[in-house]
Amino acid sequence: MLGKLSFRNAKRQAKDYCIYFITVIISVALMFSFNSIATSNDISELSFYMAFFSKAISGISILIVLVMAWLINYCMRFMLEKRSKEFGTYQILGIEKKSISNIFTLENIMIGGIAFIIGIALGTFLYQIFTSIIMNLFNQPYQIKISFSIKAVGMTAIYFFGIFALVLLNCRRKIKKTKVYDLLYANKKNENNMIKNAKGNVILFTLSIALLVGAILINNNEFANASNMVGRNIFIAIIMLIVGIYLFYISISSFIVKRYLNNKSKKYKKDNMFLYRNLTSKINTMSLSLGTIALMFTIILIGGNVALLMNSMINNEIEMGYPYEIMITTADGDFSKYKEYIEKNAKVKDMYEYRLYNIKGIGLSTAFEKTPFKGAIDKEIDCVLSLTDYNKLREILGYEKVDLQDDEIMINCLKTAKGGLEKYTKENDKIKIVGKDVKIKEIRSENIAQVGFNGSYYAIIVPDSLIPLIEKEDQRLRDKNDNNSTIVTEQEDGADKIYYLDFAYNFVATTENMTDEKFYKELSNYIIKQEREIAGEVNGEEQNYNIQISLANVQTKGERMSQTKSFYTIMSFLAFYVALIFVMATATLLAIQQLSDSEKYKYRYELLKKLGVDELQINRTIFKQLLFYFAIPMILPVIISIPVILGVGQIFTVAVTMEEIFKNIWIMLGMFILVYGIYFIATDVQFDRNINGNG
């Protein structure tokens, strides 16, 4: 009989707390699919870096388990409280507390077990989708195959039932402790009301706003100087933010009361009074959980955006830094053997070798003051390309040819620097270069590999007629040292000045197909071996090996891509995983609280009905009530997170444009609101049904 009772209770619970049940199922599905990815050989073999994915998933799982434990614990205790009368009745009927605990445990194990089984089934399906997305990202064919990782099931089971066991133990302890009198007569125990004094609340409210504004200012100030490492102030800002959020939710309800209910004309407008009273009474009793929810939203929004920013950054870095498939730079300039090797091992489309000249800085660093590269520009050295080489580099990438007069130069820089540079050169377009007066014709921002290859962030393009002078200056600098190193010391104003020169000879190639990690490894090994021989001739000594390696630098887009893609995939999937679980857990909590109170609200809305409000209006009022209720823990995080992200974004502006930062913010907000909105609508539908239905 008790087993039957448990079974029926479980069935009813799953129905009453449908949203919770579904959330648990989806969470199990996500957990399982990610654990499957973590244990999948297909995925870890995709690239060297993808092996980190499984480690990252295991790490993230701790966070997921914590959030799930929080949700399940909250919901179970909530159900326990809602059912206190039922448990009181059991005791009155003479059922021992131990048996009552067993009933509760059994029904929750049933619910958990069913959720687990459905979750695993759904997770198997999700795993297929995720895997095919990842395979697609790596341009690998993927055939859907029914695979089922016992290890992943085991891991998921340990996480999930571990949480369940702990929460159930907690509940059993609670059942054991409560007295039958409390169960039967203490109908509803609200969460504790923190502060009752209205004046105190207004002070707290002001204080919370001050803390939040302060936290944002400190944060943004800290990130404005990217050159300073982000320091202790950030921790202060984080603490201020957390305290501010909690204080805000502790004090907001009386603020609303003061703002709206004391204003009679507003109070009596439409259904305002009814709504505000419903809301404030609820907020008042659950300020702590609202604070926690808001804090989680803030973390999701900021964390998610940082993840998106990092993704944008590494994507842009590829785009900016690797327009050519193969890029080699050496100190010595003999590429014949490399060319031979590359042509043998890859399908080459175009190849080109050229010189990159270094001259003493012509003062462009001031021009970069208004760009994100402020402070990151080498004042002492500028890189120079001849117009012919520049045009050839452009041609390979399919850009049109450009032209320069003899007294003109131009600058090609990264696109994130273009705006700031143009602002400067509009007013200062006359400049002196190797003793000649020239005019800066224009600023271009095509991607010609300027992340430390064809110059760091920019290069000066000069007409070919200037090249002899440039070459002389370059040679003068290089003559300063004797062993092909790129470090040059020069006496200037009575002090030693150190210059870091670029390697003089560059080589680029494009290929039909993207090269892979293996090609990169073999090519760089080959080049290192060659350079050693060459260097060996130069120095005549084998032991200079360490320096000799650095005499060439090889980069391939293929290798970089696989690294970036791995990083990109790991970041995106993990951010998605964490954010989804966070949003679902918190939205579930809100939904459960509103729905389980619908009994109480039903009475209030019945009263409205009796007073002559029709069903349509009631549904509208319900919609408004829920909308407010769902919006309250969300609005503050949105308001806080946007300036914080813009602040943090400052350190990404080197590679990410402002538009992209805003685009990321909208994407993140959009996804967040989508998931949150689904929960909101589900709650609204269920709520209407509870209020208007006969049940």
Next chain:
Amino acid sequence: MKKVLKVEQIQKYYGNKDNITKAIDGISFDVEEGEFIGIMGASGSGKTTLLNCISTIDTISSGHIYLENQDITEIKEENIAKFRRENLGFIFQDFNLLDTLTIEENIALILTINKVPEKEIDKKTLEIARKLGIEEILNKYPYQVSGGQKQRCAVCRAIVNNPKIILADEPTGSLDSKAARQLLEVMEDMNNKMKATILMVTHDPLSASYAKKILFLKDGKIFNKIEKGEKQRKDFYNEILDVLALLGGDARDVR
């Protein structure tokens, strides 16, 4: 006749040293087997507290309560469940039925808890349901039947195990007058034919008039005691009203 319940100088205090509320202030009385006792009083007079103390839901501050010579104030926590299921039957104002179980299962539950052999459970359940006129609805769930039917189910549940005493807390409080009367007739019948001992708390004079004896409480003390004897129920009812008028004059408190 045999004494079922003996209440001896019990007191129940709430609050702290500075601010003591005496919910029950030295009440003593006996209940004999087969008695139907009503306890009346205004809100706050201590009647529900008294019932809760007797039913082991609440604890007392001093005094003793004996149920057939067993001092229930000294039952240990681990034995309390057993004591309740073997000796007490409960009827609440709001029924307290388990809504995941059918009416039949709600009645049978108490028998299974008491480990009655399975064959007998069905027989006993059907028998008691027939007596109380709810055999038609045995397969329905509590939310599918009326309040009166729910309360009759609760009465079935309370009596099916032959408890030593049935404790009823405002059993008609949630019922309309017709259902209330039906229920009270059932309880009267149970008392007369099945010799059930019933202790009922109520503030409704009509409900109380079905009892054989009424204790009136005021401020935690027994204020008056009347017996029906051979009187007609209507006369007894008028007598109750008279006492209530004496009790506080404020008839609104007692409806």
